[in-house]
């Protein structure tokens with residue numbers, strides 16, 4: 132295996148010391164080393180991977196030096212546009228070193244959302260004309276590839292990718308862990324909100340542990356999974372899936388269970404929710420200030436005022452809770468007010484869209500399972516549920 136220190140120090144020795152990206156579990160150890168050893172102006176956890184390419188481009192314009200963009204291969208979709216229309220030789224010709232975690236590599240078992248992306252990971256690089264190396268797990272062999280990558284970006288001014296398989300980097304334990312004093316766990320918060328829902332309500336939950344915890348709650352309660360769309364991939368788009376449903380099903384309440392990292396990833400979508408203004412829409416953000424599902428790297432979630440952002444965008448109401456008691460009382464306000472004034476089947480007051488931020492601590496149960504239904508089964512069950 133490669134030591135994260137060796138990897139990053141080799142880059143630094145060649146004047147590469149700017150990093151931006153969205154964390155990935157396969158890059159957890161290397162991201163932790165970067166966090167501990169690179170100042171926060173030169174290590175920016177970006178809103179999304181495309182934004183990280185933008186940051187590396189800006190850094191290059193200001194310094195003439197090359198930035199590294201780190202990400203999971205799921206983020207390839209987000210970088211295609213800036214690669215094609217910003218960094219490409221036929222446009223501005225800006226060198227960037229990409230570090231891509233290869234989930235779903237063919238032949239290696241992985242979750243369903245990684246299978247297709249795993250198959251097309253290197254093909255997408257080929258189509259974009261980006262040279263790459265799959266990093267060898269032996270340090271000596273890897274060093275040659277790292278030097279090749281450095282030569283490509285520093286001397287040939289190319290975009291070059293290092294593709295990282297599972298178990299490539301040695302363990303590195305993060306020293307600078309950001310702490311908060313929140314006490315409510317995300318799982319408890321999810322259970323509390325799910326318990327307050329009406330039997331006809333549907334949920335669109337975001338990628339990562341939020342969907343896994345919701346799935347386990349339904350199983351523990353002996354309930355079916357048909358009312359939950361567990362968005363296993365497509366990070367940042369859960370609110371728009373929920374909006375698409377909410378607009379067509381005005382007689383049901385539609386909840387989006389979002390994460391702070393996912394909300395920030397495509398925050399512009401909040402403005403579209405506000406503008407379309409579905410009365411039956413509740414956007415719950417379980418805000419732990421972290422990309423908890425891939426290693427707990429910080430987001431800006433707890434530094435920004437999500438309820439104020441929602442209200443400024445045009446949501447009709449916004450709440451924040453960090454204890455189970457406050458959460459329960461907000462939920463009964465949402466439920467009672469909406470249902471009391473309902474003259475038809477449609478919800479009237481307080482009018483949605485509503486934003487509910489639940490500030491929670493980081494971490495999860497070590498024995499947390501994964502959905503046992505396939506994405507197709509999940510989709511079909513939900514579509515049947517919505518037909519009634």
Ligand SMILES: Cc1ncc(C[n+]2csc(CCOP(=O)(O)OP(=O)(O)O)c2C)c(N)n1
Nearest residue numbers: 205206339366390391392393421422423424
């Ligand atoms: C486009 C894209 N980039 C990165 C990932 C990898 N990823 C999966 S879950 C996750 C973190 C989600 O964080 P948040 O929404 O705050 O929820 P939490 O895990 O903290 O509950 C990331 C980065 C992904 N699935 N898709």
